[in-house]
Amino acid sequence: MFAVFLRGGGDTGAVYHLYSDQPIESSSYSPSPIPAAPQIAYGNDLIFQSGSTQAYAPAPRTLTAAVEEEIRRHRFIALAQSTDSTLAAHPLTYIGSTGIYTGTLTAAQVNAVAIDAGSIKTGTLSADRIAAGSISASKLDAVGIKSSIINTDYINGLSCTFTKGKIGGFSIGSDNMTIGNVGAVGAIPLQIRSASTGSGYWYTGAYKPLGICLTWYQSSNAGHIVLGQVAASGNSVKTGFIGLQMMSWDNLEYFCLSVNYTKSGSKEVYNRIAGWAFDHNHIWKNNISLGSDGSIANSTKWSLNNDGSGHIASGNISWNAAGTVTFAASVSAQWTTGITTAQELASAMAFGKMLYRDPTFWNGNNGVVVYNNSQNGMVTVTRQQDATAPNDSKYVLKIQTSGSASPRNGGFYFGAKCGYRKVLVARIIAKIPAGRNLCWATNSVGTGGSHRWLTSNAGTGDWKEYVYKVVCGPADFSSTHFFYVDGTQGTSDTPVIWYVAYATVFDLTSTEKYTTTIDANGIYTGTVRANQIIVDSALTVGGSSYNGSISVKDANNSVKVTLDRNGITAVSGKIGGWILGTSALTASAPASGHRIVMGASGYIYHDNPSTGVNYWALNTDGSATFGCGKISFANDGSGYLANQNIKWDASGNVTMTGTINANAGTIGGFVIGQGRIGSTATGTGSGGGLAIYDDLFRVGDTISYVLFGSNTIPASAGGSCATGRIVNNKVNSIFNNNYGLYIDVKNGNRNYGIWSNASVIAPACIGNKIKNVYFTGSGYTIDFSQFNIFFVYANQKYSVTLPSASSVATMFGYSTLPSDFTCIFTLIYNYNWGNSLVFTNIRNHNGDLASYTLAKGDSITVLCANYPSFHYQILNHSY
Numbered sequence: 057m058f059a060v061f062l063r064g065g066g067d068t069g070a071v072y073h074l075y076s077d078q079p080i081e082s083s084s085y086s087p088s089p090i091p092a093a094p095q096i097a098y099g100n101d102l103i104f105q106s107g108s109t110q111a112y113a114p115a116p117r118t119l120t121a122a123v124e125e126e127i128r129r130h131r132f133i134a135l136a137q138s139t140d141s142t143l144a145a146h147p148l149t150y151i152g153s154t155g156i157y158t159g160t161l162t163a164a165q166v167n168a169v170a171i172d173a174g175s176i177k178t179g180t181l182s183a184d185r186i187a188a189g190s191i192s193a194s195k196l197d198a199v200g201i202k203s204s205i206i207n208t209d210y211i212n213g214l215s216c217t218f219t220k221g222k223i224g225g226f227s228i229g230s231d232n233m234t235i236g237n238v239g240a241v242g243a244i245p246l247q248i249r250s251a252s253t254g255s256g257y258w259y260t261g262a263y264k265p266l267g268i269c270l271t272w273y274q275s276s277n278a279g280h281i282v283l284g285q286v287a288a289s290g291n292s293v294k295t296g297f298i299g300l301q302m303m304s305w306d307n308l309e310y311f312c313l314s315v316n317y318t319k320s321g322s323k324e325v326y327n328r329i330a331g332w333a334f335d336h337n338h339i340w341k342n343n344i345s346l347g348s349d350g351s352i353a354n355s356t357k358w359s360l361n362n363d364g365s366g367h368i369a370s371g372n373i374s375w376n377a378a379g380t381v382t383f384a385a386s387v388s389a390q391w392t393t394g395i396t397t398a399q400e401l402a403s404a405m406a407f408g409k410m411l412y413r414d415p416t417f418w419n420g421n422n423g424v425v426v427y428n429n430s431q432n433g434m435v436t437v438t439r440q441q442d443a444t445a446p447n448d449s450k451y452v453l454k455i456q457t458s459g460s461a462s463p464r465n466g467g468f469y470f471g472a473k474c475g476y477r478k479v480l481v482a483r484i485i486a487k488i489p490a491g492r493n494l495c496w497a498t499n500s501v502g503t504g505g506s507h508r509w510l511t512s513n514a515g516t517g518d519w520k521e522y523v524y525k526v527v528c529g530p531a532d533f534s535s536t537h538f539f540y541v542d543g544t545q546g547t548s549d550t551p552v553i554w555y556v557a558y559a560t561v562f563d564l565t566s567t568e569k570y571t572t573t574i575d576a577n578g579i580y581t582g583t584v585r586a587n588q589i590i591v592d593s594a595l596t597v598g599g600s601s602y603n604g605s606i607s608v609k610d611a612n613n614s615v616k617v618t619l620d621r622n623g624i625t626a627v628s629g630k631i632g633g634w635i636l637g638t639s640a641l642t643a644s645a646p647a648s649g650h651r652i653v654m655g656a657s658g659y660i661y662h663d664n665p666s667t668g669v670n671y672w673a674l675n676t677d678g679s680a681t682f683g684c685g686k687i688s689f690a691n692d693g694s695g696y697l698a699n700q701n702i703k704w705d706a707s708g709n710v711t712m713t714g715t716i717n718a719n720a721g722t723i724g725g726f727v728i729g730q731g732r733i734g735s736t737a738t739g740t741g742s743g744g745g746l747a748i749y750d751d752l753f754r755v756g757d758t759i760s761y762v763l764f765g766s767n768t769i770p771a772s773a774g775g776s777c778a779t780g781r782i783v784n785n786k787v788n789s790i791f792n793n794n795y796g797l798y799i800d801v802k803n804g805n806r807n808y809g810i811w812s813n814a815s816v817i818a819p820a821c822i823g824n825k826i827k828n829v830y831f832t833g834s835g836y837t838i839d840f841s842q843f844n845i846f847f848v849y850a851n852q853k854y855s856v857t858l859p860s861a862s863s864v865a866t867m868f869g870y871s872t873l874p875s876d877f878t879c880i881f882t883l884i885y886n887y888n889w890g891n892s893l894v895f896t897n898i899r900n901h902n903g904d905l906a907s908y909t910l911a912k913g914d915s916i917t918v919l920c921a922n923y924p925s926f927h928y929q930i931l932n933h934s935y
Contacts (some may be wrong), residue, residue, distance in 0.1 A: 162620075259273050260925050265284055283303045283800075290306060298317065298800055300313045310330065355710075409567055413560070415483075415499075415558050424470065427466050430461050439454075447557045452555045469539060471538070478533075479678040481523065481561065482525075488554045489514055493540060493543075500530055501526055502532055503886060507536075640653050641654040732747060733746075741754075807842070830849070842860075848885055849893075851891065887912050
């Protein structure tokens with residue numbers, strides 16, 4: 057055992073001196089029995105002996121980094137002491153792994169710090185002198201720390217930056233605060249992000265937008281609500297736009313109020329509600345537009361103008377404010393479709409061969425067969441009497457489906473044989489339930505063949521004619537004309553039933569092949585000469601092989617009218633009051649008054665030859681004018697209405713002048729009421745949904761809504777007046793925070809969230825940003841309009857002159873500062889930075905110019921004012 061052990065080293069050994077101002081022997085700390093004198097072992101490994109107890113010096117060791125560290129920490133003392141029970145019971149001063157154990161140290165011994173047995177009282181104890189984890193909580197004065205360090209004033213002066221942890225349940229990231237599991241099925245996470253990240257769908261979290269974003273995620277039901285960056289679709293961004301939006305994952309945009317923040321020198325908004333866009337003077341969706349003047353239009357398809365004029369069918373049917381209706385040439389062409397169908401049917405019946413010659417079922421089913429590919433007996437065809445049938449026999453076929461059939465509900469067929477270039481026309485008169493259609497089916501009609509309905513095939517619940525035409529190709533023939541009805545499958549409890557009063561097929565490429573035949577079906581012959589022919593049913597002229605005709609001549613044997621297979625040719629006379637001419641058809645009433653002329657060139661017009669007034673005209677180049685020239689349709693698609701108050705060019709750009717008045721109805725689901733669009737509402741806040749009045753706009757539900765109008769202040773505010781109000785009373789126990797207005801402004805030379813020329817009243821105005829300003833001697837930049845708390849620091853000591861009046865004016869967008877201008881800001885020197893800054897020419901509390909030096913932790917609060925002249929005034933100085 058030993059109290060002090062010294063081992064020499066090197067070639068020459070070492071010389072040591074021991075000095076003590078206390079007795080070397082001690083009854084408390086020396087071994088018992090105490091030896092006669094201190095034992096000194098020199099050049100000997102036996103360094104201590106007490107009776108039979110002996111202690112030897114540690115063996116020599118090679119000096120390595122580990123040994124050097126061990127020596128530095130004096131661990132050998134602890135190691136030696138731990139093996140001796142006497143020294144352990146009477147510890148000397150030693151350094152162990154857990155600290156220094158000794159008596160009293162004077163201030164001169166420890167870096168000018170006074171340390172007594174109970175505490176460290178003064179001086180400096182450097183941080184690198186205290187080992188990490190060596191001060192326990194029990195050694196700290198928690199109450200003193202709380203009252204002196206952790207307080208409101210101290211924390212308000214700090215710049216807090218958190219990149220992890222939680223606040224109010226929100227997980228903190230480097231650029232976001234998030235609560236909930238983003239992308240989890242069934243979750244409704246909320247994200248607050250200062251920057252966007254990722255790509256893809258928003259609801260899965262593949263893309264995380266800038267702003268506040270709430271997403272939901274269920275099967276076939278997912279989407280987002282965002283206040284910030286808005287989406288173009290469920291997985292893409294609408295570049296440059298920020299606002300408020302709700303959209304589903306499959307691109308259904310429920311609403312959006314947004315602006316293009318990248319625009320400079322102009323404005324661009326993107327506003328949608330239920331797919332409808334709107335701006336300050338009209339509402340539109342696709343081609344539908346409702347103007348603030350009361351007009352409503354679907355591009356060039358139709359329009360209802362505020363003077364009562366308008367058009368439909370792409371302008372082919374139009375009317376003016378006086379009620380005059382005009383039909384374009386295309387409308388007449390549409391009418392000829394029915395004429396063409398009638399001509400084809402008449403041709404089939406007059407010149408073609410009727411293949412099934414009992415069409416009204418006098419003698420049976422006329423070759424009709426049940427059509428049901430399932431062949432299960434669920435479709436039946438029954439011949440029965442019906443006194444209301446539109447035929448001469450009063451027999452009909454009842455077709456009933458009572459179960460599964462194919463195709464659809466099945467029906468009947470003729471199975472007419474196709475042939476080279478044959479034209480087969482089927483004519484049917486049937487009563488088919490409304491909501492169902494008569495459908496046609498076929499086998500091959502030949503390569504290159506064609507087929508089509510000549511009539512509508514929709515059921516009406518009443519008797520109706522149905523005609524289908526087949527033109528066979530030159531090869532690959534089979535059978536055709538199979539008919540069935542569609543719709544819900546009939547059952548035994550609710551069978552599908554329909555009736556046929558007439559059914560046959562005409563072959564237009566065949567004739568009856570008789571010279572003269574008189575039978576129950578008609579008379580078929582050549583030339584007929586008679587003084588009088590009375591036709592009670594039909595007169596047929598010509599056929600597939602003969603070009604018969606009927607002509608009418610005047611007294612001079614000049615042909616005036618000819619009826620042949622090409623139609624009617626007439627060069628004079630009248631038809632329904634219309635005068636036939638060689639090149640025109642004219643109607644006048646009275647003879648010297650209004651006149652309508654249809655020329656052979658295609659020019660049709662309405663004029664008054666006695667007055668020279670042209671009322672309307674359809675020109676041969678496709679253009680048209682109406683209303684004595686007040687309405688025009690050019691052949692390039694341009695035109696105008698209502699005396700040019702509504703104009704459009706060939707590109708579809710429309711210019712409208714006037715007003716649209718609508719007192720009732722709906723627009724895209726929004727109710728039109730007296731003086732409003734949408735739901736009813738008042739300036740006090742009552743109502744719900746969207747409401748637009750001439751002096752009030754309201755949107756939202758009953759607990760969270762926005763009002764803009766002539767006076768939107770609640771009645772509880774007395775006689776005060778407000779033109780806008782935002783109410784958010786949503787119970788938000790999950791996410792804690794409600795916001796009345798969230799503003800995100802960026803990318804300007806300077807950005808301001810709110811500008812007001814009046815006072816802003818609020819329980820609190822919370823600032824959450826500071827600006828760091830680093831002084832290097834090459835000038836500095838500071839902007840009082842963007843921040844009012846500045847952390848300053850410098851690379852050496854500088855004298856600083858605060859910005860001039862013109863610089864401050866530029867900060868706030870003034871050419872010169874107003875005489876009553878003022879602002880307040882605070883400068884705080886970073887507590888962890890050296891050097892100092894001297895701010896000059898600041899008026900002190902006595903109004904005199906003074907300089908203020910800021911070093912670590914110092915701060916000044918300064919008033920910048922332009923009254924009575926521009927100056928800086930100290931309000932507070934903390935040092």
